[in-house]
Amino acid sequence: MSRAAKVATGVVAAAVVAGLVVLAYPAFAALGGIGHPAASAVTSTRPTAVSDPAPSPTPSKDAGSGDCPAEASISLSGQDKAHMVPTLVKADALTDRGTRPGARGEVVSNAQGIYSYIVAPNDNLISIGQRLCIEYGNVALYDHVLGAAIQPGAQLILRPDPSIPWIDPYVPFDAIPNVTNTVDYNSTIYEMGAAVRTHDLDTARALWARSLSGHVSPAAQAAATAALDAGDWAVLDQLFP
Incomplete structure (x- = not known):
């Protein structure tokens, strides 16, 4: 899936989750402006010689393309807004694919696997989601990301305890x-x-x-x-x- 499609999918997913939480939620519009992930496209300049330039290499998945084989997600659900609990869906997909621009923070694990992520300077949610194969819009909603940016030093919980209410x-x-x-x-x-x-x-x-x-x-x-x-x-x- 392309980066543009991934971003669109994340925004739609976040909007759907927010709609389940309460009948008249304010739109979670800030997600579109969260951070500025570094561009990974490879450019080439045509040489002065007559021959054509060498084809640009295609970034691999681990180079930051964001094409995870599967994607985890934090679901917020309940019979009504008085009983909203978080659940990690597709937990097996949550994995660390390595640091990259916009996702250079520390990954914290426990006995169950990856537990949280510590935000580093210049990180953004899109790149963090690509690094860890988790839908970033639901992470932002669950982890109380307010405004247009995540803060360095903040801990994003990625494996919530379903017994603790949201x-x-x-x-x-x-x-x-x-x-x-x-x-x-x-x-x-x-x-x-x-x-x-x-x-x-x-x-x-x-x-x-x-x-x-x-x-x-x-x-x-x-x-x-x-x-x-x-x-x-x-x-x-x-x-x-």
Whole structure:
């Protein structure tokens, strides 16, 4: 599949997942502007001699073409938005095909296989998806990627625990359409992720109490409250990636 087709497929997939999460979601339009993957096309310049130039070499799959034999995906599903849980689909396809422009970060593994990816400077989601053979749009939605860029040092969870509920980073659970202002909620989700990454428990607890507690699903409320009380970073990493 060509890079253009892959990008189009990723955007459509992300839009479908977002539509399942809530009946009236804001469009996940930021995906199209995430990062700037380096071009891998090989160009040739016609020499001054009469002979034709040598044909340009075709990049191999491991050179960054993005043509994975299969593609993993993070599915967000549930009977309603109060019971949304993440699941890694086609987990066997998740594999590290090597660093490349736009995907030079660290891959973290556990006993089950690849667990997460640590973002390096100048990384972008498209290249990360190609390196690891995972659909990048769903990764962005699950991992609370807000805005137009991923941040160096951020941890993208790629193998979510299906027993830990997903928290919608865009719309509070108790939001009233056309009434609720979501700006403070959205920004606090971003700050909460930063506090969890640095294991700043006091800040995480303060942010939770200020803007998030009571505005997530009952299952997420219970999980986050217990994890914050216990300082359970393994759970907090997945609730607030």
